[in-house]
Amino acid sequence: MAIESVTAQTVEIEHSVVVFGRVVAIAVDQAVLDGDHPDVNRLEPLARLGRDEWSEIGPVLRAARIFYEG
DSSP: OEEEEEEEEEEEETTEEEEEEEEEEEEOOGGGEETTEEOHHHHOOEEEEETTEEEEOOOOOOOOOOOOOO
């Protein structure tokens, strides 16, 4: 899965910069899809934590959505 974005805004906070982006394109390999949606277990995503630290996803909890009836 690849996500292409463009920079929408940057905000400096003390010694850090927060970058906000707008997604303009998404490409998904059919092998990671479960129907029309990506399966997180097939994706095996990594999270960048900072420094030289990365994280893998832990157990995935599933809960039914509570839909708003407005």
